Amino acid sequence: FQQLRTELVDELGASYEVPTELQEYLDYMAQYNVPGGKLNRGMAVVDTVAGVKGAPLERAEYFKAAALGWCVEFMQAFLLVADDIMDNSLTRRGVPCWYQSPHIGMDAVNDALILESFIYIILKKHFRNSPHYVSLMETFHDVTYRTELGQLLDLKTAPADDVDLSRFTMAKYNQIVKYKTGYYSFFLPVSLGMTLANVNEPQAFADAERILLDMGRYFQIQDDVLDCFGDPAVSGKIGTDIQDNKCTWLVVTALERASPDQRRALENNYGRSDAFFVEAVKSIYRDLELEAEFRAYEAAAVAELEADISGFDHFDARVFSDLLAKIANRTK
Amino acid sequence: FQQLRTELVDELGASYEVPTELQEYLDYMAQYNVPGGKLNRGMAVVDTVAGVKGAPLERAEYFKAAALGWCVEFMQAFLLVADDIMDNSLTRRGVPCWYQSPHIGMDAVNDALILESFIYIILKKHFRNSPHYVSLMETFHDVTYRTELGQLLDLKTAPADDVDLSRFTMAKYNQIVKYKTGYYSFFLPVSLGMTLANVNEPQAFADAERILLDMGRYFQIQDDVLDCFGDPAVSGKIGTDIQDNKCTWLVVTALERASPDQRRALENNYGRSDAFFVEAVKSIYRDLELEAEFRAYEAAAVAELEADISGFDHFDARVFSDLLAKIANRTK
Ligand SMILES: [Mg+2]
Ligand SMILES: [Mg+2]
Ligand SMILES: [Mg+2]
Ligand SMILES: [Mg+2]
Ligand SMILES: [Mg+2]
Ligand SMILES: [Mg+2]
Numbered sequence: 001f002q003q004l005r006t007e008l009v010d011e012l013g014a015s016y017e018v019p020t021e022l023q024e025y026l027d028y029m030a031q032y033n034v035p036g037g038k039l040n041r042g043m044a045v046v047d048t049v050a051g052v053k054g055a056p057l058e059r060a061e062y063f064k065a066a067a068l069g070w071c072v073e074f075m076q077a078f079l080l081v082a083d084d085i086m087d088n089s090l091t092r093r094g095v096p097c098w099y100q101s102p103h104i105g106m107d108a109v110n111d112a113l114i115l116e117s118f119i120y121i122i123l124k125k126h127f128r129n130s131p132h133y134v135s136l137m138e139t140f141h142d143v144t145y146r147t148e149l150g151q152l153l154d155l156k157t158a159p160a161d162d163v164d165l166s167r168f169t170m171a172k173y174n175q176i177v178k179y180k181t182g183y184y185s186f187f188l189p190v191s192l193g194m195t196l197a198n199v200n201e202p203q204a205f206a207d208a209e210r211i212l213l214d215m216g217r218y219f220q221i222q223d224d225v226l227d228c229f230g231d232p233a234v235s236g237k238i239g240t241d242i243q244d245n246k247c248t249w250l251v252v253t254a255l256e257r258a259s260p261d262q263r264r265a266l267e268n269n270y271g272r273s274d275a276f277f278v279e280a281v282k283s284i285y286r287d288l289e290l291e292a293e294f295r296a297y298e299a300a301a302v303a304e305l306e307a308d309i310s311g312f313d314h315f316d317a318r319v320f321s322d323l324l325a326k327i328a329n330r331t332k
Numbered sequence: 333f334q335q336l337r338t339e340l341v342d343e344l345g346a347s348y349e350v351p352t353e354l355q356e357y358l359d360y361m362a363q364y365n366v367p368g369g370k371l372n373r374g375m376a377v378v379d380t381v382a383g384v385k386g387a388p389l390e391r392a393e394y395f396k397a398a399a400l401g402w403c404v405e406f407m408q409a410f411l412l413v414a415d416d417i418m419d420n421s422l423t424r425r426g427v428p429c430w431y432q433s434p435h436i437g438m439d440a441v442n443d444a445l446i447l448e449s450f451i452y453i454i455l456k457k458h459f460r461n462s463p464h465y466v467s468l469m470e471t472f473h474d475v476t477y478r479t480e481l482g483q484l485l486d487l488k489t490a491p492a493d494d495v496d497l498s499r500f501t502m503a504k505y506n507q508i509v510k511y512k513t514g515y516y517s518f519f520l521p522v523s524l525g526m527t528l529a530n531v532n533e534p535q536a537f538a539d540a541e542r543i544l545l546d547m548g549r550y551f552q553i554q555d556d557v558l559d560c561f562g563d564p565a566v567s568g569k570i571g572t573d574i575q576d577n578k579c580t581w582l583v584v585t586a587l588e589r590a591s592p593d594q595r596r597a598l599e600n601n602y603g604r605s606d607a608f609f610v611e612a613v614k615s616i617y618r619d620l621e622l623e624a625e626f627r628a629y630e631a632a633a634v635a636e637l638e639a640d641i642s643g644f645d646h647f648d649a650r651v652f653s654d655l656l657a658k659i660a661n662r663t664k
Contacts, residue, residue: 012481112441114481117473117477175349
C-alpha cells in the first residue's frame with residue numbers, strides 16, 4: 001500500500017500539476033480512509049491467485065495480485081465515504097467519518113470520487129499491457145454499478161424518515177444484500193484473482209459467483225445479528241440498525257413470525273431513536289427467539305456452503321473454504 | 333437519447349433485477365438531469381467525427397458518435413449533480429437542483445454515481461468490439477480524474493466559509509479552470525470524436541488539447557463576467573459568484589490592479605451574501621474598468637485562438653473554428 005500510495009502521490013505532482021499541499025491532503029485522505037479495515041477483501045485477491053496456481057506466488061506475481069487487492073480496498077473506501085454521507089453517520093471504525101472530520105463536510109463527495117479514480121489510475125499503471133486489462137476494468141465497472149443499484153434499493157426501501165415495514169420482505173432483503181454487499185465484498189476480489197490467474201471458463205465464474213453471493217448473504221445476516229445482540233466490547237461498535245430503520249434479517253424474520261399484536265408493536269417502535277423504543281423491538285426479537293433462529297440458520301448455511309464448495313471442481317476450492325472459515329461463527 | 337435511455341432502463345430489468353418502480357425512478361432521474369443543457373458538448377463529438385471524415389456521416393457512424401456524445405452529457409450530469417451538493421446550490425437551469433427535489437436529499441450522491449456508471453454501460457454495449465474501446469474508457473477515466481482534481485483545487489482555494497483573497501492568483505485561476513472545466517467541456521468531446529475517427533498521431537491530440545484548453549479558459553472567463561455583468565433576462569440566471577467567494581477572473585484581475593485601499597475593500601466585502609457588500613465589490617470592479625479590460629482580453633483571446641486554429645494541420649480545422657464561433661462574444 002505504501003508503494004502504491006507513494007506512486008499515486010508522485011504522479012499527482014508529475015502528471016497532473018497538483019500543488020504540494022493538495023498532494024499532502026490527498027495522501028492524508030487516502031491514509032485516513034483506505035487501510036484501517038480488516039483487509040479481508042484485498043487479501044482474498046492474493047489468496048485466489050495463489051490458490052488457482054497451487055503454489056506460492058513469485059515476487060512479481062504477488063505484487064500484481066496485491067495491487068489489485070488494494071484496488072478493492074480503494075473501492076471499499078470510496079463506497080464507505082459516500083455511504084456515510086448518505087446515512088448521515090457519525091463514526092466509522094471508531095473514528096469520525098471522513099465527511100465529519102474538521103473542514104471536510106461535503107467536499108467528501110469529491111474525495112470519494114477521487115478514491116474511485118485511483119482504481120483506474122492503478123489499473124492503467126500496472127495492467128495496461130496485461131491481456132486482462134479490459135476484463136479488469138469491466139469487472140470494476142460492473143461491480144460498482146451493481147453496488148450502486150443495491151444502494152439505491154436500500155435507500156428507497158428503508159428511508160430514515162419514513163418507516164413502513166410493509167416494504168420489508170425476505171425477497172427484498174436478499175436482493176439488497178446481494179447487490180449492495182455481496183458483489184463487491186465477496187465476488188469482486190475472487191473474480192479479480194481468477195482473472196489474473198488466467199481462469200476463463202464462464203462456468204467457473206458462475207459457480208464462484210453463486211457460492212460467494214451465498215457467503216455474502218450469510219456474512220450480512222451475521223452482521224445484522226451482531227448489530228443487535230453482539231457484545232460492543234468485542235465488536236468495537238454500538239449497533240443502530242433498529243434506530244436507523246434498517247431492513248435487516250432480524251426485522252424481516254420477525255415480521256414473518258409476528259402475531260398481529262407483535263406486528264403492530266414493531267410498527268410503532270421501529271426506526272425511532274429513543275432507547276425505550278429500541279428496547280421494545282429487542283424484546284419482541286427475544287420473544288420470537290430470533291437468536292436461536294439465527295443459530296439454526298447459521299448451522300444450515302455453513303453446511304450448505306460447505307457442500308457447494310466441495311462440489312466446486314474448476315480449481316482447488318480451498319480459496320472458498322478459507323474464506324468461509326474466516327467468517328463462520330464470528331463474534332465481531 | 334431516448335433510445336439509449338430505453339436501452340439502459342430495459343437492461344436494468346433484464347440484467348440487474350431492478351424492480352419496476354426503481355426503473356421508473358432512474359428513468360425520471362436521468363431525464364431530469366441529463367438532457368436539459370445546451371448539448372454543445374455532445375454535439376461536438378458528432379461534429380468532430382464528421383469534420384475529420386470530411387463528409388456527412390452514415391447512419392451507423394452517426395449513431396456511434398451520438399452515443400459517445402450522450403456519454404459526455406451523462407458525465408456532465410454526474411458532475412453537476414455532485415457539484416450542486418458540494419456547493420449547497422438551490423437551482424440549476426431554472427429548476428431545483430436534483431438533491432433539492434422532494435424526497436431526494438443525499439440519495440443524490442448515489443444517483444450521481446449511477447449516472448457515471450451509465451457511461452461505462454453504454455461504452456460496453458456499443459463499443460465493446462471496437463478497436464477504440466480501451467482508449468475510450470481510458471479517456472473517460474482520465475478526464476474524470478482531472479475534473480475531480482480541478483474540483484478539489486477549487487474547493488480548497490475558495491471554501492465558502494473562509495474568505496482569504498491571498499489564495500486567489502491568476503496562476504491558481506488558470507489551473508482550476510483548466511482542470512475543472514476545460515478538460516471535460518472542450519477537450520473530452522473532441523478527443524473522443526478524434527479517437528472514433530481513427531486519428532492517432534499523438535501530436536494531433538496535443539495540438540487539439542492546447543487549442544481546446546485555451547478555448548475553455550476563454551469560455552470560463554466569459555462565464556465569470558456574465559455572472560457579474562450579464563443581463564439575467566438574457567442569460568436566465570442570477571449570478572452569485574461574489575457572494576459564494578468564487579475565484580473568478582474578475583476578482584483575480586481586480587486584485588492584480590487594486591490600490592491598497594481597494595484591496596482592503598475587496599477583502600472586507602467579498603464572499604458575503606448581503607446585497608450591500610456585493611454592490612461594494614461590483615463598484616470596485618467598475619472603478620477598475622474590468623468590463624473594458626475583459627473586452628480587450630476577449631479580442632486578443634479570439635485572435636490568438638484563430639491564429640492557433642489556422643496553424644492546425646492534422647485535419648480540417650473547421651471543428652475548432654465552429655466551436656469558437658459558437659462561444660465568441662456570447663451574451664448567455
Ligand atoms: Mg451506512
Ligand atoms: Mg447506507
Ligand atoms: Mg451492519
Ligand atoms: Mg457549482
Ligand atoms: Mg463547485
Ligand atoms: Mg459561473
